[in-house]
Amino acid sequence: MTAVLKAPLQPGTTSLLSLxxxxxxxxxxxxxxxxxxxxxxxxxxxxxxxxxxxxVSLAGKIMCYAICALAMDLIWxxxxxLSLGHGLFFALGGYGMGMYLMRQIGRAGNYQSDLPDFMVFxxxxxxPWHWALSxxxxxxxxxxxxxxxxxxxxxxxxxxxxxxxxxxxxxITQALTFxxxxxxxxxxxxxxxxxxxxxxxxxxxxxxxTAGMRVTLFVLxxxxxxxxxxxxxxxVRSKYGRVLQAIRDAESRVMFSGYDPLAYKLSxxxxxxxxxGVAGALYVxxxxxxxxxxxxxxASIEIAIWTAVGGRASLIGPIVGAFFVxxxxxxxxxxxxxxxxxxxxxxxxxxxxFLPQGIVGLFRKSVQGSRE
Amino acid sequence: MTPDLMEAGARAMQEHLAHGSLAxxxxxxxxxxxxxxxxxxxxxxxxxxxxxxxSLSIHVGELRCIIGPNGAGKTTMMDVIxxxxxxxxxxxxxxxxxxxxxxxxxQIASVGIGRKFQKPTVYEQLTVFENLExxxxxxxxxxxxxFSRLSGAQLDRIGEVLTLIHLKAQAQRVAGxxxxxQKQWLEIGMLLMQDPKLLLLDEPVAGMxxxxxxxxxxxxxxxxxxxxxxxxxxxxxxxxxxxxxxxxVTVLHEGSVLAEGLLSDVQANxxxxxxYLGR
Numbered sequence: 222m223t224a225v226l227k228a229p230l231q232p233g234t235t236s237l238l239s240l241x242x243x244x245x246x247x248x249x250x251x252x253x254x255x256x257x258x259x260x261x262x263x264x265x266x267x268x269x270x271x272x273x274x275x276x277v278s279l280a281g282k283i284m285c286y287a288i289c290a291l292a293m294d295l296i297w298x299x300x301x302x303l304s305l306g307h308g309l310f311f312a313l314g315g316y317g318m319g320m321y322l323m324r325q326i327g328r329a330g331n332y333q334s335d336l337p338d339f340m341v342f343x344x345x346x347x348x349p350w351h352w353a354l355s356x357x358x359x360x361x362x363x364x365x366x367x368x369x370x371x372x373x374x375x376x377x378x379x380x381x382x383x384x385x386x387x388x389x390x391x392x393i394t395q396a397l398t399f400x401x402x403x404x405x406x407x408x409x410x411x412x413x414x415x416x417x418x419x420x421x422x423x424x425x426x427x428x429x430x431t432a433g434m435r436v437t438l439f440v441l442x443x444x445x446x447x448x449x450x451x452x453x454x455x456x457v458r459s460k461y462g463r464v465l466q467a468i469r470d471a472e473s474r475v476m477f478s479g480y481d482p483l484a485y486k487l488s489x490x491x492x493x494x495x496x497x498g499v500a501g502a503l504y505v506x507x508x509x510x511x512x513x514x515x516x517x518x519x520a521s522i523e524i525a526i527w528t529a530v531g532g533r534a535s536l537i538g539p540i541v542g543a544f545f546v547x548x549x550x551x552x553x554x555x556x557x558x559x560x561x562x563x564x565x566x567x568x569x570x571x572x573x574x575f576l577p578q579g580i581v582g583l584f585r586k587s588v589q590g591s592r593e
Numbered sequence: 594m595t596p597d598l599m600e601a602g603a604r605a606m607q608e609h610l611a612h613g614s615l616a617x618x619x620x621x622x623x624x625x626x627x628x629x630x631x632x633x634x635x636x637x638x639x640x641x642x643x644x645x646x647x648s649l650s651i652h653v654g655e656l657r658c659i660i661g662p663n664g665a666g667k668t669t670m671m672d673v674i675x676x677x678x679x680x681x682x683x684x685x686x687x688x689x690x691x692x693x694x695x696x697x698x699x700q701i702a703s704v705g706i707g708r709k710f711q712k713p714t715v716y717e718q719l720t721v722f723e724n725l726e727x728x729x730x731x732x733x734x735x736x737x738x739x740f741s742r743l744s745g746a747q748l749d750r751i752g753e754v755l756t757l758i759h760l761k762a763q764a765q766r767v768a769g770x771x772x773x774x775q776k777q778w779l780e781i782g783m784l785l786m787q788d789p790k791l792l793l794l795d796e797p798v799a800g801m802x803x804x805x806x807x808x809x810x811x812x813x814x815x816x817x818x819x820x821x822x823x824x825x826x827x828x829x830x831x832x833x834x835x836x837x838x839x840x841x842v843t844v845l846h847e848g849s850v851l852a853e854g855l856l857s858d859v860q861a862n863x864x865x866x867x868x869y870l871g872r
Contacts, residue, residue, distance in 0.1 A: 456739070459738065459739050459740070460726070460741045461738035461739040463726070463727055464727060464735075466719055469718075471714045473677075473714065474716065475727075476702070477708045478699075478702055479700075479733050480699055481733065484734065484735045485735050
């Protein structure tokens with residue numbers, strides 16, 4: 222009995238991942254940084270092994286979604302706080318990057334003006350104040366992190382301090398993203414209204430729409446996703462991570478044990494928002510457009526669906542869920558475009574009813590079953 | 594701005610300033626021998642007085658049983674002591690210096706008051722071991738938790754408590770899989786990990802078998818002296834075991850103290866018989 226007790230007695234002392242886990246990470250890293258680029262760029266197009274541009278950009282896009290799902294898992298799966306406004310943070314990161322890309326167009330736009338086309342169209346003569354830093358890539362990268370982070374920090378501080386919980390919190394986050402969408406729809410806000418930003422030409426002086434840039438962005442997104450995964454893994458395996466789960470299971474017990482849940486909730490909430498912001502910034506140059514539809518309530522709800530379908534509180538689950546749902550979406554919308562939403566709805570209901578642990582839970586169950 | 598609001602604002606500010614630093618710098622002052630002092634506490638919910646000018650004091654190292662019919666205000670009293678409910682009137686002090694009405698729940702816990710809920714409240718998805726680990730006396734701040742590692746002494750302490758609450762064999766099971774009685778034990782164990790000076794135990798033996806109840810009584814009696822304990826209980830047999838015929842029992846009724854004294858005296862009290870025992 223003592224042997225049973227001793228080995229796993231202290232949580233978090235074993236290494237971050239098992240040997241199998243590290244092998245998986247290494248395999249994913251190799252696939253992203255070597256296999257995919259080679260199959261896409263070096264293998265001739267008529268070869269059966271060739272990976273099409275379409276699939277590379279699709280995978281790149283889905284990896285951005287996977288980052289959001291991972292962020293959602295930290296706040297929902299582990300801490301029990303369901304946000305229905307994560308699309309807002311994603312969009313803010315996207316807009317931060319989009320502003321820089323708009324300025325990189327320079328005089329190559331339709332109106333051949335120094336100002337972005339939509340400003341010329343609105344008859345503006347100078348950049349509005351919030352575009353002051355938009356020429357600097359580094360400054361915009363800082364904003365990509367700082368804007369979602371600060372918004373989450375301020376919003377979270379008031380919400381958590383007032384002990385807003387459960388469905389009330391979810392509804393407020395939903396309202397927040399909806400309000401932001403309405404704000405961004407307005408031309409006067411200075412973010413291109415309902416058209417948003419598009420028609421990007423260059424990033425850091427390199428053309429955006431080339432095979433090389435597509436693969437570069439793909440690799441970058443993949444590396445960021447893996448990095449975030451390892452960070453999230455470190456967090457949930459620390460005592461901090463166990464306090465988050467304790468807050469989810471019995472917040473009053475956490476308080477009466479002397480912890481201040483505010484600090485824990487606020488920090489993980491803000492981190493989660495920043496992760497979404499980074500995902501948005503990676504997403505925009507890959508899909509070539511950002512507009513207020515990313516802030517629509519449905520977009521945020523989808524993030525929660527990916528997380529639930531993949532399996533909450535498992536980190537890997539939400540990534541699987543993002544790939545599964547979005548992969549299915551891209552196939553469905555081509556094969557049976559009119560049935561996609563029915564399928565998504567049915568999927569969500571089926572997972573809620575039959576697979577509370579998601580796809581990953583199903584897999585784990587079958588592994589455990591075969592062991593017994 | 595009305596004076597009321599200004600006062601509330603000043604209090605909020607003080608609370609804000611006190612937050613964080615207070616937990617470490619304020620050691621309770623027990624030189625007068627009083628661990629907990631409640632004076633004239635009144636709590637009303639929509640006109641209903643859950644507590645009505647309740648006054649109570651608990652000596653350092655005392656084990657006090659509190660009995661009373663349902664709705665007598667026992668749980669509300671615990672809510673007031675632990676910061677969950679703010680009274681409309683009255684004073685609540687821990688030791689001679691710590692004003693409980695100025696502190697938040699987590700601050701009250703860190704000055705040394707532990708509470709066990711009526712319904713066992715444990716972290717269902719964490720293991721028994723992890724439940725105890727989180728309750729262990731340590732730096733409660735978020736950053737400290739992120740990089741915390743258990744020391745050998747802390748591991749030993751967890752091991753001791755696991756033995757004490759008879760859950761050593763279940764250490765790696767998730768707490769949600771425990772029986773009701775075992776969850777009660779686990780929550781008691783979590784309180785012990787906090788090493789509180791005052792333990793508030795709300796119906797700690799509800800749902801326990803007779804054997805478990807007896808063991809719990811033994812455990813509490815062994816804590817007496819080093820800790821002050823306030824036990825709210827319906828189970829008269831358990832109260833008898835705890836008081837051993839010589840300790841004071843307090844009877845609550847309609848939010849105030851109806852009687853106080855030895856269990857046998859209290860049981861013989863006409864008023865008590867009328868409202869409670871004679872039902």
